[in-house]
Amino acid sequence: MTTIDDLISRSNRLGADARNTNYAGGNTSAKGTATDPVTGESVDLLWVKGSGGDLGTLRPSGLAALRLDRVLALKDVYPGVEREDDMVAAFDYCLHGKGGAAPSIDTAMHGLVEANHVDHLHxxxxxxxxxxADGEELTRKCFGDRVVWVPWRRPGFQLGLDIASIAAQNPQAIGCILGGHGITAWGETSEESEQRSLEIIRTAEKFILDNGRTAPFGGVIAGFEALPAEERRAKAASLFPLIRGLASTDRPQVGHFDDSAAVLEFLAAEEHPRLAALGTSCPDHFLRTKVRPMVLDLPPAASDDEVSVRLKELHQAYRDDYARYYDEHADAESPAMRGADPAIVLVPGVGMFSFGTNKQTARVAAEFYLNAINVMRGAEAISTYSPIDEREKFRIEYWALEEAKLARMPKPKPLATRIALVTGAASGIGKAIATRLAAEGACVVIADLDADKAIAAAAEIGNSDxxxxxAADVTDEGQIADGVAAAVLAFGGIDLVVNNAGLSISKPLLETTVKDWDLQHDVMARGSFLVSREAARIMMAQGLGGDIVYISSKNSVFAGPNNIAYSATKADQAHQVRLLAAELGEHGIRVNGINPDGVVRGSGIFAGGWGAKRAAVYGVEEEKLGEYYAQRTLLKREVLPEHVANAVFALTGGELTHTTGLHIPVDAGVAAAFLR
Structure with missing residues (x-):
């Protein structure tokens, strides 16, 4: 294997185990030689995981390759700790070759330590x-002189110099504990570095297990025990929209819910208020969880009204405290305050609600706070948890380099942070709509009568983030309530609903049975009403506005033969649009409709027998029905599911913010169905 192959394999193994490091946390490196393509001579290089990468999924493209001689030469031009940030830009002048990742702030640590392989983990x-609190003494007690203590210093060039110096002064050492931060290990081979990293981690684990207190968080607070699972999830679904709305005061957020045993144990324990107030310590932690979480101080048995009032009070207090934190530590060079809402909200007996600009960010924030809980448990077991102080946290959270990293992030897609629920979305028009909304940045919940098909359709669109x-039968009030709750627990709320579920029975009046009539109206008229009602509850609780879109039909305004039940139902849906637009406007909820015509290809309705019946009505072959519909339009174009999806995006993508109560024809031009 090549040096790069060894480095990637080691990184992936270390990153695959959450005990070793968290997502996107830490970095690894290797030194070796390569041929200079200009001179043909051998050149010493440093390969190091680049900025923002993840060890568990690292690939060669995620490495930065630097000339080692140039990295070492930076020691001679280092301007001192007051200007150490300048050195990050200097790394760009050490790069070797084209492509690769941007060098991270920890590059100096890897380049300056005199070992061929270095691992920095969290x-x-x-x-x-x-x-x-007595970490240095505990490090000596646990490791002897095999692992040395490095006092807290913000990541950067000076920390690299510190570690390199301590490593040189302690040739017996295999690595170090970085105060307030993590660990670093080194070795002459990739295998040796990995084994030393694992030795430090496992030795620390065993020391805590053998020497730690059995109840580091204290006893259980009476009445703060975890609710039973079903009750807990129901409570979370009820609270989530309100909490998400509060956490989105400055900018919209997507949510994640975690009710794992470790979270619930922490929130039931006596010491959780004190420890939560201290906040996290490792930079990777608090950059994602903010300086501290917001914690509800009521027991699970408190009424919904009590909880709602208290959450709003605590949210305002949190914002005030965050503004105090910013004002106390900001100076003329500090970036503007990015937002004062919490990223983590803890509710005893229920669990943890985390937030971010997308689902992955929200989920990772929860993972990092779970890491923080584990850290606090370990520190309290063997000592007292003592994270770095607020001033140091602020220096990292509002670091110019961190601000530059945020500025490099791609511009959000139009539907970023929006959570969409699409009914009848496992196939046809619904699937096309869900696919388009996800492509534009939305989190999408695919609801369908067939659970397996819904899950398969979702998997085609993307992962669970x-x-x-x-599964949701739109005619069943209970299933709709359960489906909406599932959507809330998945992403934190609902911002956009598309009432698409439907079917069609094409019969003349005298052949249309009461059963036909009721089925059509139950699925589309009743179903749209039930979905809109439940979604509106969520949207109102969030206070973020929202969109409800009905996939109606040109038949809602066009009178054609042999279609009484279907067309009457579509007319019902069309008027629901107008009624709900009038009622929900004061909540910032816009309600609009789309009137397609003759969507044959890819349509579940047409494939289910409707196509054959309509073809018989018009006297054409079923396989030519799409062509027939196209020829009767003004534009002579066939309407496809993607065209309906385009219209949904047009209504919800941010350009028609002042439009509600509108029906958009997507029929290639059917004069008889013109709106008037």
Missing amino acids: PDSGIAFATA VAVGI
Whole structure:
């Protein structure tokens, strides 16, 4: 294997185990030689995981390759700790070759330590030592002189010099504990570096297990125990829209819910208020969780009204405290305050609600706070948890380099942070709509009568951070309530609903049975009403506005033969649009409709027998029905599911913010169905 192959394999193994490091946390490196393509001579290089990458999924493209001689030469031009940020730009002048990732702030640590392989990781057990009040003494007690203590210093060139110096002064050492931060290990071979990293992590784990207190968080607070699972999930679904709305005061957020045993244990324990107030310590943690979480101080048995009032009070207090934190530590060079809402909200007996600009960010924030809980447990077991102070946290959170990293992020897609629920979305028009909404940045919940098909359709669109599939019979009030709750638990709320579920029975009046009539109206008229009603409850609780879109039909305004039940139902849906637009406008909820015509290809309705019946009505072959519909339009074009999806995006993508109560024809021009 090549040096790069060894580095990638080691990184993937270390990153695959959450005990070793968290998502996108830490970095690894290797030194070796390559041929200079200009001179043909051998050149010493440093390969190091680039900025923003993840060890568990690292690929060669995620490495930065630098000339080692130039990295080492930076020691001679280092301007001192007051200007160490200048050195990050200097790394760009050390790069070798084309492509690759941007060098991270930790590049100096890897280049300056005199070892061929270096691992910098954020294991919970290591950070427990790093954040213990007597961490330096505990490090000696646990490791002897095999692992050395490095006092807290913000990541950067000076920290690299510190570690390199301590490593040189302690040739017996295999690595170090970085105060307030994590661990670093080194070795002459990739295998040796990996084994030393694992030795530090596992030794720390064993020391905590053998020497730690059995109840580091204290006893259980009476009445704060976890609710039973079903009751807990129901409570979470009820609270989530309100909490998400509060957490989106400055800018919209997507949510994630975690009711794992570790979270519930922490929130039931006596010491959780004190520890939560101290906040997290490792930079990777608090950059994602903010300086501290917001914690509800009521027991699970408190009434919904009590909880609602208290959450609003605590949210305002949190915002005030965050503004205080910013004002106390900001100076003339500090970036503007990015937002004062919490990223983590803890509710005893229920669980943890986390937030971010997308589902992955929200989920990762929860994972990092779970890491923080594990760190606090370890530190409290062997000592007292003592994270870095607020001033140091602020220096990292509002670091110019962090601001530059945020500025490099791609512009959000039009529907970023929006959560969409699409009914009848496992096939046809619904699937096309869900696919388009996800492509534009939305989190999508695919609801369908067939759960397996809904789950499969969601998997085609993306992973569970993008789309989930749920079973929902839109005629069943209970299933709709359950489906909406599932959507809320998946992403935090609902912002956009598309009432698409439908079927069609094409019969003349005298052949249309009461059963036909009731089925058509139950699925589309009743179903749209039930979905809109439940979604509106969520949207009102969030206070973020929203969109409800009905996929009606040109038949809602056009009178054709042999179609009494279907067309009457579509007319019902069309008027629901107008009625709900009038009622929900004061809540910022816009309600609009789309009137397609003759969507044959890809349509579940047409494939289910409707196409054959309509073809018989018009006297054409079924396979030519799409062509027939196209020829009767003004534009002579066939309407496809994607065209309906385009119209949904046009209504919800941010350009028609002042439009409600509108029906958009997507029929290629049917004069008899013109709106008037």
